[in-house]
Amino acid sequence: MDSDVKTLGDVIAIVKRRRNWLIWPAVGVFLLSAVIAFVWPPTYRSTSTILIEEQEIPREYVMTTVSSYAEQRLQTINQRIMSSTRLTEIINRFNLYADLREKWTMEEIIDKMRKKDIKFETISAEVIDRRTGRPTAATIAFQLSYEGRNPAVVQQVANVLASLYLEENLKVREQQTEGATKFMEDERKAVEEQLAALDKQIAEFKQQNVNTLPELAQYNLQIVDRLDQDIERLNNQLKELREKETYLQTQLASIPPDASNPDKDRLRELRVKLINLQSRFTDEYPDVKKTKAEIAELERKLKAAGQSPIDSKPDNPAYVTLSAQLASTRSEIDSVRRQIAAAQGKRNDYQRRIATSPKVEESYRLLLTQRNNLQAKYDDLTKKYMESKVASGLEKGQMGERFTLIDAARLPEKPVRPNVPAILLIGLVLGIGTGVGAAALREFSDQSVRTAAALSGALGLPVLAVIPEIVTAEDSARNVQFRRQAAVAAVVVLIVAVAAFHFFVMDLDVLWAKIMRRIVI
Numbered sequence: 001m002d003s004d005v006k007t008l009g010d011v012i013a014i015v016k017r018r019r020n021w022l023i024w025p026a027v028g029v030f031l032l033s034a035v036i037a038f039v040w041p042p043t044y045r046s047t048s049t050i051l052i053e054e055q056e057i058p059r060e061y062v063m064t065t066v067s068s069y070a071e072q073r074l075q076t077i078n079q080r081i082m083s084s085t086r087l088t089e090i091i092n093r094f095n096l097y098a099d100l101r102e103k104w105t106m107e108e109i110i111d112k113m114r115k116k117d118i119k120f121e122t123i124s125a126e127v128i129d130r131r132t133g134r135p136t137a138a139t140i141a142f143q144l145s146y147e148g149r150n151p152a153v154v155q156q157v158a159n160v161l162a163s164l165y166l167e168e169n170l171k172v173r174e175q176q177t178e179g180a181t182k183f184m185e186d187e188r189k190a191v192e193e194q195l196a197a198l199d200k201q202i203a204e205f206k207q208q209n210v211n212t213l214p215e216l217a218q219y220n221l222q223i224v225d226r227l228d229q230d231i232e233r234l235n236n237q238l239k240e241l242r243e244k245e246t247y248l249q250t251q252l253a254s255i256p257p258d259a260s261n262p263d264k265d266r267l268r269e270l271r272v273k274l275i276n277l278q279s280r281f282t283d284e285y286p287d288v289k290k291t292k293a294e295i296a297e298l299e300r301k302l303k304a305a306g307q308s309p310i311d312s313k314p315d316n317p318a319y320v321t322l323s324a325q326l327a328s329t330r331s332e333i334d335s336v337r338r339q340i341a342a343a344q345g346k347r348n349d350y351q352r353r354i355a356t357s358p359k360v361e362e363s364y365r366l367l368l369t370q371r372n373n374l375q376a377k378y379d380d381l382t383k384k385y386m387e388s389k390v391a392s393g394l395e396k397g398q399m400g401e402r403f404t405l406i407d408a409a410r411l412p413e414k415p416v417r418p419n420v421p422a423i424l425l426i427g428l429v430l431g432i433g434t435g436v437g438a439a440a441l442r443e444f445s446d447q448s449v450r451t452a453a454a455l456s457g458a459l460g461l462p463v464l465a466v467i468p469e470i471v472t473a474e475d476s477a478r479n480v481q482f483r484r485q486a487a488v489a490a491v492v493v494l495i496v497a498v499a500a501f502h503f504f505v506m507d508l509d510v511l512w513a514k515i516m517r518r519i520v521i
Contacts, residue, residue, distance in 0.1 A: 018439035026435030033427020042415030046155045047145040048162035049407035119145035158409030177392040184385040214361040227347040248326040267298040420504035
């Protein structure tokens with residue numbers, strides 16, 4: 001090869017010389033790409049668009065119990081729908097991948113459907129986060145697509161997938177709200193049972209300590225004070241009655257039941273004197289002993305005289321009156337003593353209640369604290385239970401956050417794959433590159449000498465003469481035949497290109513209409 005290519009004429013000469021290496025690889029690669037584009041089975045795609053709408057009733061009035069974000073719920077729903085069970089049902093329902101079932105396992109088919117054929121894309125927008133109050137990107141809609149060979153089946157599968165997402169969203173929200181309501185109801189009943197048990201315990205405690213409850217402490221103190229006053233009053237009354245008794249005894253001793261016997265009078269005086277002495281002194285006192293001795297002597301004397309030392313039934317009216325008063329006084333004394341004993345017994349009982357009250361109060365207040373806490377918890381759970389019931393009604397009425405199908409899957413009119421123009425363009429570029437490469441490789445591998453300068457350079461000797469190319473009649477006929485073949489090939493390529501443009505890119509009448517519209521404008 002002549003490596004010294006300096007002018008455009010050298011390049012044109014190489015192109016003419018290597019035209020077969022340049023043209024046929026390019027045509028072959030382009031035809032191969034065209035065959036690939038035409039043989040490649042078309043793939044259709046159908047897409048559904050679902051909008052995520054906010055709840056209709058303001059959240060200030062009804063707060064839903066579904067606290068997860070739409071993105072989280074979408075991921076949960078996506079995992080459920082993309083399960084092998086759901087996809088197997090869809091595959092069997094529409095008889096999908098019939099040509100692959102004999103070659104692939106069901107797991108491989110499901111994996112292909114899940115990863116390649118079903119497309120899930122979210123549409124986000126900047127919104128104000130209701131929890132933080134800051135602008136943030138949130139998912140407002142999402143698209144579901146399915147790709148396949150049959151346009152009608154692709155549309156049906158895309159619609160089924162969209163309906164599954166809608167149904168699953170309602171199901172998930174209802175399950176969450178019903179679960180929250182059931183949880184609140186169970187918790188409320190449990191606390192209600194605890195509250196009832198504690199009320200029973202408090203009632204039993206109050207029954208066991210009915211007289212020592214804290215609310216009776218002030219009453220018990222007042223009763224003790226009143227009993228103290230009563231006991232003091234009764235003691236004063238007893239003291240007065242005793243003084244009256246002593247007085248009546250003294251008076252009675254000074255009045256003879258009968259006035260005919262001096263010894264009896266003396267004996268009566270001594271007995272009165274003895275009573276007075278015993279009220280002030282003990283029995284060992286000398287005057288007491290002397291008086292007792294005189295009384296014993298008079299009693300012995302009266303017995304010796306045949307008279308009874310004991311007083312017979314008195315007949316003196318004054319003596320009888322005093323005796324009656326004395327008996328009455330003694331009866332009152334006994335009554336007062338019994339009243340004092342009863343009052344002291346009651347006072348001791350109330351003092352015991354007051355002494356026990358602090359310990360009872362501690363236990364009682366502990367029970368009341370537990371009950372107040374349980375009551376507060378019960379009120380809070382009741383409020384939340386009612387709110388969850390309202391939220392459950394909100395979800396059942398489909399007035400909460402919901403998915404709305406705004407663009408149902410339509411019958412695809414054109415395949416999304418293969419992209420025939422792109423494949424043809426790539427094939428054309430690769431063909432040209434292959435032809436150029438093949439021609440260059442052939443040219444660089446050829447060691448022929450084609451010019452006088454190359455021959456002089458290779459031998460180191462001057463060239464004496466150059467014989468021009470001799471064109472014979474056979475050469476002229478071969479050149480004419482080659483031009484005809486090239487013209488036919490060009491016409492065929494042009495027809496194929498126009499047909500491919502018409503069927504895979506744009507109808508020719510549409511193209512003509514666009515061209516005319518631009519010319520008119």
